Amino acid sequence: MLERLERFNWASVIDFLPNLGTGLYYTLLISVVGLLIGFILGGIFGLGRISKNKFFYVVSSVYIEVVRGTPVLVQAIWVFYALPLITGYNMASVAAGIVVISINSGAYIAEIVRGAVQSIDKGQHEAGRSLGLNQSQTMQYIIWPQAFKRMIPPLGNQFIISIKDTSLLSVILVPELMFQGRLIASNHFNAVEIYTTVAVFYLVITLSLSYILRYVERRLDIQ
Amino acid sequence: MITVKNLHKSFGNNEVLKGINCEIAEEEVVCVIGPSGSGKSTFLRCLNLLEAITDGEVIIDGDNLGDPKININKIRTEVGMVFQHFNLFPHKSVIENLMLAPMKVRKISKAEARKRGMDLLEKVGLAEKAEQYPSQLSGGQQQRVAIARSLAMEPKLMLFDEPTSALDPELVGEVLEVMKRLAMDGMTMVVVTHEMGFAREVCDRVFFMDEGVIMEEGNPNQIFTDPQNKRTQAFLNKIL
Numbered sequence: 001m002l003e004r005l006e007r008f009n010w011a012s013v014i015d016f017l018p019n020l021g022t023g024l025y026y027t028l029l030i031s032v033v034g035l036l037i038g039f040i041l042g043g044i045f046g047l048g049r050i051s052k053n054k055f056f057y058v059v060s061s062v063y064i065e066v067v068r069g070t071p072v073l074v075q076a077i078w079v080f081y082a083l084p085l086i087t088g089y090n091m092a093s094v095a096a097g098i099v100v101i102s103i104n105s106g107a108y109i110a111e112i113v114r115g116a117v118q119s120i121d122k123g124q125h126e127a128g129r130s131l132g133l134n135q136s137q138t139m140q141y142i143i144w145p146q147a148f149k150r151m152i153p154p155l156g157n158q159f160i161i162s163i164k165d166t167s168l169l170s171v172i173l174v175p176e177l178m179f180q181g182r183l184i185a186s187n188h189f190n191a192v193e194i195y196t197t198v199a200v201f202y203l204v205i206t207l208s209l210s211y212i213l214r215y216v217e218r219r220l221d222i223q
Numbered sequence: 224m225i226t227v228k229n230l231h232k233s234f235g236n237n238e239v240l241k242g243i244n245c246e247i248a249e250e251e252v253v254c255v256i257g258p259s260g261s262g263k264s265t266f267l268r269c270l271n272l273l274e275a276i277t278d279g280e281v282i283i284d285g286d287n288l289g290d291p292k293i294n295i296n297k298i299r300t301e302v303g304m305v306f307q308h309f310n311l312f313p314h315k316s317v318i319e320n321l322m323l324a325p326m327k328v329r330k331i332s333k334a335e336a337r338k339r340g341m342d343l344l345e346k347v348g349l350a351e352k353a354e355q356y357p358s359q360l361s362g363g364q365q366q367r368v369a370i371a372r373s374l375a376m377e378p379k380l381m382l383f384d385e386p387t388s389a390l391d392p393e394l395v396g397e398v399l400e401v402m403k404r405l406a407m408d409g410m411t412m413v414v415v416t417h418e419m420g421f422a423r424e425v426c427d428r429v430f431f432m433d434e435g436v437i438m439e440e441g442n443p444n445q446i447f448t449d450p451q452n453k454r455t456q457a458f459l460n461k462i463l
Contacts, residue, residue, distance in 0.1 A: 126273055127310035127369075131324035131376055132300035141323060145314050 013193050016184050020194075023180030024201055026094065030176060031163045031205075034101025038162065039155075041102060042109025049114040060110065067107035072165045076100045080172035097166065097174040105162040112154045116147040149220050156213035160206045167202070177201055224249045224380065224411055225270065230279035232265055239265045241435035242279070252412045254422035254443070257432035258458055263415045266432065267382050270413065271302040284379060300328055303373030303381040307388050309365040311357040317344065317368050318353040321375045329376065336375075343371040347401050363394030367401050374405075381405065383414040399425075419463060423447055431455045 048060025067075070080096040091099070120143050128138035170179035181198035185191045225247040232240035239262045247253055255263045268274040269281060272288055272295050281288040286298055312320050321340035325331050331339075344350045347367040349360075357365055366386055373381060383402065387395040399421050406412055406425050416422060422429055422443055429446040431439045431454070439452040447463070450456045 121308075121310070123306055123308055123310035124312065127304075127306065127312070129296075130271055130273060130299055130302075130304040131372070132296050132328040133324060134296050137327055141327065142312055146312075149314070 008192050009190065010193055012188075012190060013197050016188075016194065016197075019180045019184055020177065020197065020201065022175060023177035023198075026097075026174060026176040027163070027166050027178075027201075028205070030094065030097045030101055030166050030169065030174065031159075034098050034166075035105055035159055035162055037098070037102035038105030038109055041106025042113050045106065045110040046113025046117070049110060050117060064107045064110050067104055068111075072100065072104055073168050073171065075104060076169055076172050093169075093173045094175075096172055097169040097176070100169065101162055101166060104165065105158060108158050108161075109155065112151050112158060113147070115154075116151040117143060119150055120146050149217075152213060152217050152220070156210060159209055159213075163205055163209070164202060224251075224284055225413075226280070226282040227270075228280040228282075230266070230269060230281060231277045232262075232269055232274060233277045239435055240269070240277075243435075243437055245430065245437060245440070247411065247413065249411055250409045251427050252406045252410075252414070252425055253428050253430060254426040255413065255415045255430045255432055256417070256419070256422060256458075257430075257438075261432045262435045263432050264384050267384050267413060267415050270380075270382055271299050271304055273304070296328070300324075300376050301379045303376060303378035305366070305369050305373055305381065305383045305386045307385040309357070309362070309369045309389075311365055311369055311372070313357050316354050316356055317349065317360070320357070320368060321372050324372075325375050340371075340375055343374050344368070346374075346404075347371045348397075361394060362390045363397045366390065366398045370398075370401055370405070380411045380413070383412065383416070385415050385417065387416070387418055417462075419447070431458065433458070 045060040045063055048056045049064065051057050051060070076096070079100050080091065080093060084090045124142055124146065125138055128142040129135075133141065166174075166176055167178035169176055170182060173179065177198055181194050185194040188194075225245070227243050227245045230240055230243040231238065241262075243262075243266055255266065257263050265274055269276055269288075270283070276289050279289070283298065283302065286293060288295075288298065311317075312323070315323065318337060318340050321343060322333070322336040325336045325339060326333060341350060341353060344353055347370060349364055349367055349371070352360060352364065352368070357368065360368065370381075370386075386402070387398050390398065395418065399418060402412070402414070402421070403425050414421075414426070424443075426443050428440060429443050430437045431446060431450070431452065433454045439446065439450060439455045441451075446455065447459065450459055
């Protein structure tokens, strides 16, 4: 086993760092932009799930159920290969990747938002309304700040899942980390060195994120 | 100040209020007593439309709450409510709890809201707790803050929904003391309570509710010493 490990040329990884760096750039770009849009979608459709407006509720429910009920891989391939046949527009792979991550994370974040808002005691809402605050003021000043704090741990979870999901976008030719790794490994036959490095890259991203979120959580926990 | 005519409230098929009629005058303090499930809290919650009215009329200061065109937020600024579980905003400090609604609803300045808030905290004896958070206060202190928070909107009428039921016995007194002073200052109050001592001492009138109606009403002395209705007698026998 040891002898086998010694056969690998770990130093050669350095030569491929620029390519892996490009991959890392796209992975981060798609993660950040996708999750930002996903967060907005999640906020909107999460509130839709608890809305008294029937139309808004049904639209939100259908969106969430369809996305949660289908694999990311299928969603990615559908958006990149099937959707252009319907719309007549070809989408760049990076754009398609952002769309997939946004829509996918948005559905899960919507459920996180719904759960957090519903977990706030009904008395908080009643106290706000009985002081004369209207519905949206009560949401803005009383419910949302409390719900947001409760959302952070599950949001962190979802962010990590979505970041790892970006690796699936290699099948629609997004030049992200996994795509670069596969390209290098198939040309240079150094699968062990490259895929290990790729895995470490993902680990560094997700661990840093966990650390940041824990810091934010502690900062918000002033009481 | 309050006129209630034939008020009905149902939750689905369950009729909780079955025709309530009463008049409450300005500066009057009314205690509502009765067994649990009698509709006391529901009645109180109908007075600021936390529960929608199924049928009948509730008129507060000339505004009919049953009117669909009524601006409910405006009515609620005139009607303060104190809850059994305080319902302070845990993410805001004590003084911020008092400042929020006056600033957002009455649109007064931050400085003005703070000044008014501090005056009220002084009044309930908690000025030194202004910068603390609700979780750092005892139950009795939290409820006094909740009363001050309602008063910050300068309501014409205050509703109390079992304000001392969630408190440890030794903390009940300080809350009742604040309410008593409020009553003496001339606030119109409707108090749902199990504190018979308070009802006796502070209230102008007592409503005994059972099965969704006001079974008997009268001044506290009469209700507690010479109840006419059999249900009132049975209830008072059990708790006194």
